Amino acid sequence: xxxxxxxxxxxxxxxxxxxxxxxxxxxxxxxxxxxxxxxxxxxxxxxxxxxxxxxxxxxxxxxxxxxxxxxxxxxxxxxxxxxxxxxxxxxxxxxxxxxxxxxxxxxxxxxxxxxxxxxxxxxxxxxxxxxxxxxxxxxxxxxxxxxxxxxxxxxxxxxxxxxxxxxxxxxxxxxxxxxxxxxxxxxxxxxxxxxxxxxxxxxxxxxxxxxxxxxxxxxxxxxxxxxxxxxxxxxxxxxxxxxxxxxxxxxxxxxxxxxxxxxxxxxxxxxxxxxxxxxxxxxxxxxxxxxxxxxxxxxxxxxxxxxxx
Amino acid sequence: xxxxxxxxxxxxxxxxxxxxxxxxxxxxxxxxxxxxxxxxxxxxxxxxxxxxxxxxxxxxxxxxxxxxxxxxxxxxxxxxxxxxxxxxxxxxxxxxxxxxxxxxxxxxxxxxxxxxxxxxxxxxxxxxxxxxxxxxxxxxxxxxxxxxxxxxxxxxxxxxxxxxxxxxxxxxxxxxxxxxxxxxxxxxxxxxxxxxxxxxxxxxxxxxxxxxxxxxxxxxxxxxxxxxxxxxxxxxxxxxxxxxxxxxxxxxxxxxxxxxxxxxxxxxxxxxxxxxxxxxxxxxxxxxxxxxxxxxxxxxxxxxxxxxxxxxxxx
Amino acid sequence: xxxxxxxxxxxxxxxxxxxxxxxxxxxxxxxxxxxxxxxxxxxxxxxxxxxxxxxxxxxxxxxxxxxxxxxxxxxxxxxxxxxxxxxxxxxxxxxxxxxxxxxxxxxxxxxxxxxxxxxxxxxxxxxxxxxxxxxxxxxxxxxxxxxxxxxxxxxxxxxxxxxxxxxxxxxxxxxxxxxxxxxxxxxxxxxxxxxxxxxxxxxxxxxxxxxxxxxxxxxxxxxxxxxxxxxxxxxxxxxxxxxxxxxxxxxxxxxxxxxxxxxxxxxxxxxxxxxxxxxxxxxxxxxxxxxxxxxxxxxxxxxxxxxxxxxxxxxxxxxx
Numbered sequence: 001x002x003x004x005x006x007x008x009x010x011x012x013x014x015x016x017x018x019x020x021x022x023x024x025x026x027x028x029x030x031x032x033x034x035x036x037x038x039x040x041x042x043x044x045x046x047x048x049x050x051x052x053x054x055x056x057x058x059x060x061x062x063x064x065x066x067x068x069x070x071x072x073x074x075x076x077x078x079x080x081x082x083x084x085x086x087x088x089x090x091x092x093x094x095x096x097x098x099x100x101x102x103x104x105x106x107x108x109x110x111x112x113x114x115x116x117x118x119x120x121x122x123x124x125x126x127x128x129x130x131x132x133x134x135x136x137x138x139x140x141x142x143x144x145x146x147x148x149x150x151x152x153x154x155x156x157x158x159x160x161x162x163x164x165x166x167x168x169x170x171x172x173x174x175x176x177x178x179x180x181x182x183x184x185x186x187x188x189x190x191x192x193x194x195x196x197x198x199x200x201x202x203x204x205x206x207x208x209x210x211x212x213x214x215x216x217x218x219x220x221x222x223x224x225x226x227x228x229x230x231x232x233x234x235x236x237x238x239x240x241x242x243x244x245x246x247x248x249x250x251x252x253x254x255x256x257x258x259x260x261x262x263x264x265x266x267x268x269x270x271x272x273x274x275x276x277x278x279x280x281x282x283x284x285x286x287x288x289x290x291x292x293x294x295x296x297x298x299x300x301x302x303x304x305x306x307x308x309x
Numbered sequence: 310x311x312x313x314x315x316x317x318x319x320x321x322x323x324x325x326x327x328x329x330x331x332x333x334x335x336x337x338x339x340x341x342x343x344x345x346x347x348x349x350x351x352x353x354x355x356x357x358x359x360x361x362x363x364x365x366x367x368x369x370x371x372x373x374x375x376x377x378x379x380x381x382x383x384x385x386x387x388x389x390x391x392x393x394x395x396x397x398x399x400x401x402x403x404x405x406x407x408x409x410x411x412x413x414x415x416x417x418x419x420x421x422x423x424x425x426x427x428x429x430x431x432x433x434x435x436x437x438x439x440x441x442x443x444x445x446x447x448x449x450x451x452x453x454x455x456x457x458x459x460x461x462x463x464x465x466x467x468x469x470x471x472x473x474x475x476x477x478x479x480x481x482x483x484x485x486x487x488x489x490x491x492x493x494x495x496x497x498x499x500x501x502x503x504x505x506x507x508x509x510x511x512x513x514x515x516x517x518x519x520x521x522x523x524x525x526x527x528x529x530x531x532x533x534x535x536x537x538x539x540x541x542x543x544x545x546x547x548x549x550x551x552x553x554x555x556x557x558x559x560x561x562x563x564x565x566x567x568x569x570x571x572x573x574x575x576x577x578x579x580x581x582x583x584x585x586x587x588x589x590x591x592x593x594x595x596x597x598x599x600x601x602x603x604x605x606x607x608x609x610x611x612x613x614x615x616x617x618x619x620x621x622x623x624x
Numbered sequence: 625x626x627x628x629x630x631x632x633x634x635x636x637x638x639x640x641x642x643x644x645x646x647x648x649x650x651x652x653x654x655x656x657x658x659x660x661x662x663x664x665x666x667x668x669x670x671x672x673x674x675x676x677x678x679x680x681x682x683x684x685x686x687x688x689x690x691x692x693x694x695x696x697x698x699x700x701x702x703x704x705x706x707x708x709x710x711x712x713x714x715x716x717x718x719x720x721x722x723x724x725x726x727x728x729x730x731x732x733x734x735x736x737x738x739x740x741x742x743x744x745x746x747x748x749x750x751x752x753x754x755x756x757x758x759x760x761x762x763x764x765x766x767x768x769x770x771x772x773x774x775x776x777x778x779x780x781x782x783x784x785x786x787x788x789x790x791x792x793x794x795x796x797x798x799x800x801x802x803x804x805x806x807x808x809x810x811x812x813x814x815x816x817x818x819x820x821x822x823x824x825x826x827x828x829x830x831x832x833x834x835x836x837x838x839x840x841x842x843x844x845x846x847x848x849x850x851x852x853x854x855x856x857x858x859x860x861x862x863x864x865x866x867x868x869x870x871x872x873x874x875x876x877x878x879x880x881x882x883x884x885x886x887x888x889x890x891x892x893x894x895x896x897x898x899x900x901x902x903x904x905x906x907x908x909x910x911x912x913x914x915x916x917x918x919x920x921x922x923x924x925x926x927x928x929x930x931x932x933x934x935x936x937x938x939x940x941x942x943x944x
Contacts, residue, residue: 483876489891
């Protein structure tokens with residue numbers, strides 16, 4: 001079992017074929033570099049950012065509305081300009097990306113765990129479990145994901161005492177976005193599981209005497225993960241945008257920990273008065289992040305397929 | 310008194326539920342439908358022998374294989390296994406190995422679960438591969454090599470009984486020869502008992518001690534190999550032998566089998582073969598033949614068939 | 625001669641160099657004759673058939689040689705011309721009847737469409753002709769089955785429909801690629817009998833591609849044996865089967881299980897496996913596995929040399 005896990009994960013990552021396929025695709029290298037830069041900048045923001053924009057004491061209102069450094073009136077200290085409260089845009093983007101990425105990744109992780117488990121069980125055992133789960137999925141699919149996230153978020157806000165709102169906001173957001181998307185994985189995995197279940201290597205495992213849970217995790221799961229990876233990376237991007245949308249609407253992250261979405265919202269108010277940089281740069285950052293994550297996901301799916309090597 | 314057989318099937322049947330989904334049935338008020346894939350099959354397998362089950366697609370032989378191994382449970386009847394351990398080799402070399410596992414893990418799986426004392430490298434060599442092949446993935450091997458890996462996996466479980474479901478049907482003829490020879494060798498060396506499922510009568514005539522002919526879920530004739538090919542009794546067996554392409558090109562005239570296998574959801578009354586049988590009479594249309602002396606046929610029972618006339622495909 | 629193939633060469637450029645899938649293959653088929661093309665998977669027999677009808681997928685291509693249909697060269701025709709030829713002068717039957725027929729149209733509609741595409745007939749005439757075809761291929765009660773969809777036919781019946789489709793425009797050449805492999809042995813016998821009869825009655829030349837020597841024995845007059853993309857033996861069926869001249873053919877015949885009274889439990893086997901296209905040895909491609917090889921075999925590649933009533937690409941038959 002250890003051998004299988006080691007074989008499936010570690011060896012694949014350091015296999016020279018992976019590196020070869022990586023180098024072969026310039027698009028992927030660029031995408032990976034960008035993603036790495038974004039992720040690195042985001043994670044290391046407390047150390048890398050020129051300023052901590054959410055520390056009120058560090059702010060200087062006199063530096064408000066400074067344009068980007070290359071424009072007239074700009075300063076090097078505020079490279080991408082500053083917002084209405086004197087916060088350095090570059091720093092807010094880095095901190096904001098941290099929140100966006102965090103929420104995006106965590107919610108996708110949650111929906112992958114839920115959806116893949118549901119799909120595996122549904123596909124393998126069939127019968128009533130399958131019927132019930134798929135009907136729940138069908139019902140949920142008739143609602144747009146954002147609406148579901150809003151619903152869960154709204155219920156949480158009502159259910160929890162208001163002084164806990166800010167502290168719980170991010171976990172609730174993660175659960176909301178996560179729950180809105182589990183169906184995507186469940187359906188694909190269920191379909192793939194049905195296909196794999198009929199294949200003889202699964203029957204061989206049963207003849208050997210493996211228990212159903214072991215068969216699901218050790219035999220079926222590695223063979224159905226391919227599409228999951230692709231959907232997951234696309235969904236990281238969608239989760240980031242969903243969070244941005246919810247934050248834009250004001251029901252996402254609390255104002256004390258703004259994400260890229262919050263920044264775009266806040267900056268929107270100043271768009272028409274000429275301070276375009278407050279909304280544009282966070283917007284560009286969001287697009288870049290989402291795009292590179294998608295491209296990286298495409299490569300990852302192909303690279304992890306042993307048949308294509 | 311002969312030793313008890315390793316495996317016995319007593320009037321084993323297996324039905325599959327092929328009804329429309331529950332919601333559809335409720336709305337359309339449709340009935341539950343079931344398909345009888347295996348119909349009161351009985352036979353015994355003695356230790357050390359090779360019993361072959363032949364038949365065309367849909368006759369139920371693969372289902373019988375799975376009933377023997379326990380992948381399905383019988384709807385009625387009893388499967389009794391008195392041996393130590395049973396393993397199975399499958400037909401499709403491309404689907405019977407997990408594409409994401411390395412060969413050595415595939416072969417080692419029975420070792421760990423069943424706690425046998427076998428060595429993976431030794432097993433690979435035993436089936437004609439090299440120990441280095443353990444590090445590779447299944448897709449790096451040809452069809453014949455994959456079947457060898459499947460055999461190694463089966464042997465890892467230290468079985469005394471192996472069910473082989475068309476193990477060479479997907480292979481080229483020269484590769485088939487290699488695999489069949491390997492399986493014979495292993496049988497002698499390790500004292501294995503085989504149940505060999507196939508649609509290929511020529512293959513069966515080479516490797517089997519006894520042959521059971523299946524049609525429409527029923528065993529219509531069961532006989533030692535030499536006897537089945539020299540003096541086939543059931544009309545279906547005779548016609549099947551007749552349909553085998555004549556490589557010897559003896560130029561004997563042939564009567565091709567008329568008609569096709571009936572729809573399993575609408576089985577013909579009486580004997581399942583009667584719509585295609587040149588010897589069918591009124592009784593065949595009404596009454597299902599019982600197995601008498603290992604043949605299920607009214608015409609044979611009533612001695613209406615001239616058993617002396619040889620079909621062309623036999624010897 | 626209906627079909628003449630001369631020095632046909634099919635190549636696939638790949639990452640690791642050019643792969644030669646069909647190498648210097650030549651043969652001809654006369655009207656009413658069935659030529660069997662036999663070989664194991666990867667030997668190049670299907671590709672040869674595809675080369676004739678111009679359906680080789682790029683980057684594969686015909687790199688050399690000529691294909692002539694009724695005297696006229698067809699391997700270098702533009703796509704549009706080739707498309708008109710297919711169906712009209714050449715009919716094709718593939719292995720899987722399930723995917724050869726469009727599941728969304730009735731078989732009657734598919735037959736009519738094919739007939740109308742290639743022949744200048746009215747709709748009524750096309751329908752009459754389609755019914756006659758169905759009768760000819762042995763579909764009982766064709767009038768009632770005309771409006772049926774493919775899934776309402778059994779495998780054997782579907783293959784008969786496919787044969788009817790292939791013959792709809794009265795082609796002079798029929799290419800059948802593993803037409804009976806997916807069918808049960810009893811149905812196989814019926815289809816083989818059908819092909820033989822049609823070839824004889826209509827004078828159609830038939831190229832029968834299969835891995836099953838038994839089918840060839842029943843159906844063909846001459847047989848071409850393929851190995852690693854090359855033609856290793858060509859001759860009358862009876863001679864090739866009973867006295868093969870090429871060691872590969874001999875090995876192949878030896879490894880085919882036959883129904884005989886002796887329980888010879890061990891089949892003759894050829895050691896090793898057919899080489900992959902990127903690893904074809906120099907000289908004769910069969911030489912590493914050949915029990916009768918000598919020094920010349922590993923160095924020089926043999927051409928088809930006359931050997932009795934057949935021809936074999938083997939130095940054993942070199943005139944000394």
